[in-house]
Amino acid sequence: MNLEILGITVLWTFLFGYIIVGAIDFGAGFFNAYSLLTGKQRILTKVIQRYLSPVWEVTNVFLVFFFVGIIGFFPKTAFYYGTTLLVPVSIGVILLAIRGSYYAFETYGARGHKGYSFMYGLAGLLIPASLSIVLTISEGGFIEIVDGSPVLDYWVLFTSPLTWSIVVLSISATLYISAVFLTWYANKARDIEATDLLRKYALIWSLPTIITAGGIIFELRRHNFDHYTNIQTFLPMFLLSFILFVGTVWLLWTRRNYGWAFGLLAGQFAFAFYGYGASHYPYLLYPHLTLYDSFTNPAMAIALIIAFILGLGLLIPSLVLLMRLFLFNKDYVRGKDDFHV
Amino acid sequence: MxxxxxxxxxxxxxxxxxxxxxxxxxxxxxxxxxxxxxxxxxxxxxxxxxxxxxxxxxxxxxxxxxxxxxxxxxxxxxxxxxxxxxxxxxxxxxxxxxxxxxxxxxxxxxxxxxxxxxxxxxxxxxxxxxxxxxxxxxxxxxxxxxxxxxxxxxxxxxxxxxxxxxxxxxxxxxxxxxxMPTKVAHVVITAYMTAAFVLAAIAAFRLLKGSDHIYHKKALYLTMKLGLVFAIATAIIGDFSGKYLAEYQPEKLAAAEWHFETQENAPLVLLGVMSDGEVKYAIEVPFGLSILAHNNPSAEVIGLDQFPEDEIPPLYIHYLFNIMVFIGMWMVLLSIWYWVGIKRNWRSVSTRWFRWLIVLGAPLSFIAIESGWWLAEVGRQPWILRKIMRVEDAATTSxxxxxxxxxxxxxxxxxxxxxxxxxxxxxxxxxxxxxxxxxxxxxxxxxx
Amino acid sequence: MVEFIIFYAPFIILIAAIVVAFLIAPMDKAVNKED
Structure with missing residues (x-):
């Protein structure tokens, strides 16, 4: 394994982490807002807020980590993506800002404020949509080089079926991941009503998730044939991913072992995500930028990797502590104790 | 565009x-x-x-x-x-x-x-x-x-x-x-200072709004003391920053101090306004700039005459520098006054107007922070990376x-x-x- | 000397200020008379 692949694997892992924890987070915010609208907040709000409260800030860091890391390991991405992504990423940032701050406003300052809850619920749902545009653009065909600088063609972008399938996938996957996780969490909290409702949501959102995911592979055939061919090489990973998906749905359907259901779901997304990433290799941006021509100098790469290893040494124990205190602490999950500041 | x-x-x-x-x-x-x-x-x-x-x-x-x-x-x-x-x-x-x-x-x-x-x-x-x-x-x-x-x-x-x-x-x-050292230390210490004064302002505000609880008095005393310590440290580190600038970024120091000609025994220009290229109404502290830059009243300080026209930062940073320094000094004085006043039972420190002054300290501290950052950033102009990349070459083409x-x-x-x-x-x-x-x-x- | 001021002294002052802050923070006799 060379440094380039090591670097991108680390970053890809953080992006994967962001997609999972972010999806749980954003989906939870949306379900919370939706339950306010349908008058079901009595059932959902408690369990959702129990989970969300201590972890919201951590979610954001995964994203920051990814984009800081990619500039560090692959500085040229700043030039290509920085120049072209001004509008979509700015919109994503604005949504993130609204989502993050209004979540805190509602949770710490004005419990149960409906306006705030709607605001962060909706903003959260749009974040995956706006950020997923980056993945679409990376497939190539939307960026032209004009006078030496890359320019994004919005018309082509927004009339492409690929764009919209990825948008739909990002939203439905968000809700699906979130619902599966929260089913498990509600079940651990022994909250039967919430478990049932969330299980229903999970089953509903499983369908559009798998349909769009399959559809995207199909559309790539037309849009980016090279990538499509590469995907065939990694077909076993995608098949495995599909089997895990079936497993999750089956467990949910038969109301069995929700913990395993979430585990299988994580596996499903991991296989699909790393399979997609691997088939994208070596391009960071089709056809302009590869891992190799954008990679930083060896001195910086080694410094970053050392910093990363030392950082992980600090982070992993802290994350374990966080999870033991909240996620996997029976008393906390069941709402027996409340030590909020 | x-x-x-x-x-x-x-x-x-x-x-x-x-x-x-x-x-x-x-x-x-x-x-x-x-x-x-x-x-x-x-x-x-x-x-x-x-x-x-x-x-x-x-x-x-x-x-x-x-x-x-x-x-x-x-x-x-x-x-x-x-x-x-x-x-x-x-x-x-x-x-x-x-x-x-x-x-x-x-x-x-x-x-x-x-x-x-x-x-x-x-x-x-x-x-x-x-x-x-x-x-x-x-x-x-x-x-x-x-x-x-x-x-x-x-x-x-x-x-x-x-x-x-x-x-x-x-x-x-x-x-x-x-x-790095002067900048990092200055940023961190001013954050502590500002936080202390903001929290002091809140306590003073509660006292003004009719609460007479000892809780607020303790809070005020604690934060003003902390503010004082950090404000003094800020001033000392600020002085070090001046010495850093004299050594490594003389054009920034010269522009901030309106120091045009390279000279020994350089005076420090405080306040003043610039009209038609002339400095008016300024207070000149003899040898001040030489001391600030080199700890030596007779030392030579490089002036703006040593730099090409298009590498000189905008001169209005002098105002930002003044705002930052005067607020810093004022906060030191205010907190010393308060601290000694409490110790000696001065009546002045528990009057309404004095508490209003403490409340005012919060926005003033933020103004100082903002001016400091504008000074730091504008003072680096026209460079985004000093002597290597200009701001206009760095920006997006979007x-x-x-x-x-x-x-x-x-x-x-x-x-x-x-x-x-x-x-x-x-x-x-x-x-x-x-x-x-x-x-x-x-x-x-x-x-x- | 100049090198010391530019490279080391800022951190010494910063750390000293934090230490002093902790030392003087508990001294509240002046406002704690009513207890």
Whole structure:
């Protein structure tokens, strides 16, 4: 394994982490807002807020980590993506800002404020949509080089079926991941009503998730044939991913072992995500930028990797502590104790 | 939109984002230490008031942290979106502290989550206080790492450019550039100072609004003392910054001090206005600049005459410098006055107007922070990376920066108003007197 | 001397200020008379 692949694997892992924890987070915010609208907040709000409260800030860091890391390991991405992504990423940032701050406003300052809850619920749902545009653009065909600088063609972008399938996938996957996780969490909290409702949501959102995911592979055939061919090489990973998906749905359907259901779901997304990433290799941006021509100098790469290893040494124990205190602490999950500041 | 416009709007947007972010970032760096000190005092003296002080500060802190986090994310991404050419170069040399900043921030975020949700969960309160240590360290080190990047922009080193290619890159040398120590120390200490004065202003405001509770008096005394210590340290480090500038960035010092001709026994120009290229109404402190720059009244100080016209920063930074320095001095005086006054039972320090002066200290401190940053950034002009890359060569070529500027301005307005509304509501609904009474009943038979 | 001031002294002052802050923070006799 060379440094380039090591670097991108680390970053890809953080992006994967962001997609999972972010999806749980954003989906939870949306379900919370939706339950306010349908008058079901009595059932959902408690369990959702129990989970969300201590972890919201951590979610954001995964994203920051990814984009800081990619500039560090692959500085040229700043030039290509920085120049072209001004509008979509700015919109994503604005949504993130609204989502993050209004979540805190509602949770710490004005419990149960409906306006705030709607605001962060909706903003959260749009974040995956706006950020997923980056993945679409990376497939190539939307960026032209004009006078030496890359320019994004919005018309082509927004009339492409690929764009919209990825948008739909990002939203439905968000809700699906979130619902599966929260089913498990509600079940651990022994909250039967919430478990049932969330299980229903999970089953509903499983369908559009798998349909769009399959559809995207199909559309790539037309849009980016090279990538499509590469995907065939990694077909076993995608098949495995599909089997895990079936497993999750089956467990949910038969109301069995929700913990395993979430585990299988994580596996499903991991296989699909790393399979997609691997088939994208070596391009960071089709056809302009590869891992190799954008990679930083060896001195910086080694410094970053050392910093990363030392950082992980600090982070992993802290994350374990966080999870033991909240996620996997029976008393906390069941709402027996409340030590909020 | 021509590129000139893209450059202009990119500058405005970056300035807006930084100016907004720095308010919350300063609170975010400074307040954890204040919470820690208050809680520590509370545990040590077994004084419920200080513990509650820490707890209430922590509650308000969450709101500001949230805005700080999201605006920090915004500036992080905007660096790449608005200055892609700069980030491409910087990514090669100075990505290390940027990367480490993420870790510091991660560390802080995790423990803040734990800290906030474990009040009274531990039998031993010291354990809970211990959780705050990584929060305070993470917060301060976020500032340290990110300021290292800014220092690098002022004093780039750790690489060579041969035929337009970056060679001999050494990320560690880039991190430990000459601008780093004074800049990092100044940023961190002013964050502590500002946090102390903001919290003092809140206590003084409660006292003005009719509460006469000893809780507020303790809070005020504590924060004013802390403010004094940090304000003095700020002044000393500020003086070191002057010496750094004289040595490594003389054009910035010269522009900030309106020092036009290179000379020995250089006087320090204070206040004054510039009209038609002439300085009017200024106070000249004899030998002042030579002392500031070199600790020696007769030392030679390089003036603006040594630099080509197009490498001189805008002269209005002199006003920013004055605002920053005078506010700093004023806060030192105010807090000394208060401290001595309390010790000696002076009546003046418990009068209404004096308390209003303390309240005024909060916005003044922020004005000083803002002027300091504008001075630092404008004083580096025309460079984004001193002597290596000009600002206009670093900016994006995108045509939509003006639209983004409007969107972000709206966002900051919403966040600014939102955070103020929420903070007011939070503390108004739950005044300290009631909370103290509640805690008494909660404890019930416990020995106080 | 100049090198010391530019490279080391700022951190010494910063750390000293934090230490002093902790030392003087508990001294509240002046406002704690009513207890």
């Amino acid at each position: 021509g590129n000139e416009e893209a450059v202009f709007y990119s500058r405005v947007l970056t300035e807006l984002t930084l100016s907004f972010h720095i308010i919350y970032a300063t609170i975010g760096v400074g307040v954890p230490l204040m919470i820690m000190i208050a809680q520590w005092v509370g545990i040590r003296k077994n004084d419920e008031h200080y513990i509650l002080l820490a707890r209430r500060w922590a509650r308000g802190f969450v709101i500001t942290v949230a805005v700080g986090v999201v605006t920090g994310t915004a500036i992080g991404l905007q660096l790449s979106l608005l200055w892609p050419n700069f980030m491409e170069l910087a990514g090669n040399v100075i990505a290390l502290p940027l990367f480490m900043e993420t870790f510091a921030f991660f560390f802080e975020a995790i423990f803040l989550g734990i800290y906030l949700y474990t009040w009274d969960r531990f039998e031993n309160q010291k354990k809970h206080l211990l959780l705050l240590v990584p929060v305070a360290i993470g917060a301060s080190f976020s500032a340290v790492f990110i300021t290292m990047v800014n220092a690098f922009m002022n004093a780039p080193q750790g690489f060579d450019i041969v035929n337009g290619e970056l060679v001999n890159i050494n990320p560690i040398i880039a991190m430990f550039n000459p601008a 045509g939509q920066v003006d639209l983004m500027l409007m969107l972000f301005a709206l966002l900051y307005l919403i966040l600014g108003i939102g955070s103020i509304v929420v903070l007011r509501r939070m503390f108004r609904k739950n005044p300290v007197e009631r909370e103290l009474a509640d805690r008494q009943t909660e404890k019930g038979g416990d020995i106080q």
